Amino acid sequence: MKKIDISYASKSEHNIAQRILIKTIEQFTGKRKLQKIYNDFSKNNFNPRYFWSGILESMEINIIDKSQNGIDIPAYGSLLMIANHPFGIIDGLIMCSLASKVRSDFKIITHETLQFAPELNNYILPIDFNENSKTTIKNNLITTKKAKEHLLNKGLLIIFPSGSVSVSNNLKKMYEVDEWKNFTAKIIKQTKTDVLPIFFDGKNGLLFHLFASKLKNQTLKYSSYIHETKKMIGKNINIYPGNIIKFNELNEFKDRSELTQYLKMETYKLGKFE
Numbered sequence: 001m002k003k004i005d006i007s008y009a010s011k012s013e014h015n016i017a018q019r020i021l022i023k024t025i026e027q028f029t030g031k032r033k034l035q036k037i038y039n040d041f042s043k044n045n046f047n048p049r050y051f052w053s054g055i056l057e058s059m060e061i062n063i064i065d066k067s068q069n070g071i072d073i074p075a076y077g078s079l080l081m082i083a084n085h086p087f088g089i090i091d092g093l094i095m096c097s098l099a100s101k102v103r104s105d106f107k108i109i110t111h112e113t114l115q116f117a118p119e120l121n122n123y124i125l126p127i128d129f130n131e132n133s134k135t136t137i138k139n140n141l142i143t144t145k146k147a148k149e150h151l152l153n154k155g156l157l158i159i160f161p162s163g164s165v166s167v168s169n170n171l172k173k174m175y176e177v178d179e180w181k182n183f184t185a186k187i188i189k190q191t192k193t194d195v196l197p198i199f200f201d202g203k204n205g206l207l208f209h210l211f212a213s214k215l216k217n218q219t220l221k222y223s224s225y226i227h228e229t230k231k232m233i234g235k236n237i238n239i240y241p242g243n244i245i246k247f248n249e250l251n252e253f254k255d256r257s258e259l260t261q262y263l264k265m266e267t268y269k270l271g272k273f274e
Contacts, residue, residue: 007023022222030229056094084271086202088228091165092110107150127139161184167212192251195250199268199269205227208221
């Protein structure tokens with residue numbers, strides 16, 4: 001497998017100076033460790049479908065299902081999996097891992113960081129909710145079209161409706177602080193898709209919240225994601241999957257904002273932090 005570059009430095013979001021700063025901080029706060037884990041794992045020539053579970057095992061990250069009945073992902077038919085977004089790249093790895101154990105026709109709308117390995121591109125639909133350039137807007141429109149087509153073709157799609165990692169350092173305040181985008185409600189209405197909500201129990205550490213909440217510096221915030229990811233090695237992560245919400249129930253909401261707030265409430269209720 002080719003040499004890869006795990007980094008949150010983005011050509012579409014950051015200028016040259018910002019990318020250099022992000023990559024420099026990443027290099028000293030965990031990037032080498034993560035790339036070594038990936039390089040050791042990739043020597044086995046993994047099947048891309050099972051990369052997600054395999055890399056989590058290599059990181060010794062244990063996913064603990066705290067729901068009463070266990071997660072229920074149907075093997076066929078269109079499905080939208082949604083979740084809160086407390087950690088970063090780990091959230092995406094876990095959601096894809098859960099989906100991959102049941103079916104192969106899944107895709108995830110996520111930050112371009114997960115595209116570090118070309119073999120994974122078939123599963124990733126990159127998006128940038130900042131939309132700070134014409135190129136970004138154009139790429140987002142392409143992703144939106146592909147996501148809609150995927151659900152209409154009875155596929156499984158994974159979305160983090162907030163579009164960004166939670167900046168709250170208090171679990172009970174996350175519900176108030178997180179702003180979910182109406183994009184999820186829009187695509188549900190367009191594709192008449194059922195929804196499976198999942199709640200992640202946890203938050204990022206002091207460094208991330210210093211950059212994101214106190215200093216409110218986006219560049220430094222991005223530079224801390226790799227550090228936060230490295231800290232998750234060897235940890236247990238509790239998840240609370242809910243029951244599938246049928247489209248017929250969701251269709252009762254005529255306003256996208258109301259539907260978005262309902263989905264957010266139902267997701268956070270799973271962790272009893274609403």
